[in-house]
Amino acid sequence: xxxxxxxxxxxxxxxxxxxxxxxxxxxxxxxxxxxxxxxxxxxxxxxxxxxxxxxxxxxxxxxxxxxxxxxxxxxxxxxxxxxxxxxxxxxxxxxxxxxxxxxxxxxxxxxxxxxxxxxxxxxxxxxxxxxxxxxxxxxxxxxxxxxxxxxxxx
Numbered sequence: 001x002x003x004x005x006x007x008x009x010x011x012x013x014x015x016x017x018x019x020x021x022x023x024x025x026x027x028x029x030x031x032x033x034x035x036x037x038x039x040x041x042x043x044x045x046x047x048x049x050x051x052x053x054x055x056x057x058x059x060x061x062x063x064x065x066x067x068x069x070x071x072x073x074x075x076x077x078x079x080x081x082x083x084x085x086x087x088x089x090x091x092x093x094x095x096x097x098x099x100x101x102x103x104x105x106x107x108x109x110x111x112x113x114x115x116x117x118x119x120x121x122x123x124x125x126x127x128x129x130x131x132x133x134x135x136x137x138x139x140x141x142x143x144x145x146x147x148x149x150x151x152x153x154x
Contacts, residue, residue, distance in 0.1 A: 012047055018066040020088040020095075021078065026051050028081050029061035035077045036065060044068065057084065077110055079103040083136055103139065107131045111141060111150070118146040 024032055029048050033039075038046055047064040054060040061082075070078075070087065078085055079101035089097040109128040113120050120129040120143070130144040142149050 012049055012062060012064065013045075014093055015045065015047070015064050015066045015090055016093055017091055018044070018064065018068045019070060020062070020064045020090060021082075022060070022062050022086045022088065023054070023057060023084045024061035024063065024078075024082040025084065026057070026059035026061055029063050031081050032061070032063050032078060035074055035081075036063075036068065036070075038065065073110070075099075075101055076104055076107065080107065080110065080139060080141075083139055103133055103136050105133055106144075107133070107141065113143045113146065113148060114150050115143065115146045115148040118143060118148065120145060 021032060027050065029050050033046070033048070045064075045066040047062070049062040051059045052062060069089070075087065078087075080103065083101065083103050085101045087099050087101065088095045108130050111129055111131050113129050113131075115121070118129075119125050120127050127145070131141040131150075132144055134140040134142045134149065138151060140149055140151055
């Protein structure tokens, strides 16, 4: 077969147990790793693919992490920076659960208000930030306290 006619496909290693996060907004995979607490001290296998061609998104990122599970707070954080992401839970190389992230109507303690005068940014005030979702595509959030809008995510 002619080399030009051979279709080349990107191969990303399968994982035995863990999570695979697909359809991450292109360029946002490093932020997903930060949300997951993955840094130099992380010892399990991590696969990261950035700017992969996608028929739905043109370009996307993918993150696979062995022996990792997600909690609701991590999923909500991912939904802020990658509202189209799909999370796959993998056991014995098989996808056992698949879920599209859903941006909640209200984000509590996840996003920092960009307004330095906001009560949530005062050291003496033990107030968690609360943001209401004004728009999902693109993501636009509004601080419940000072009403500052932000697209600055996570």
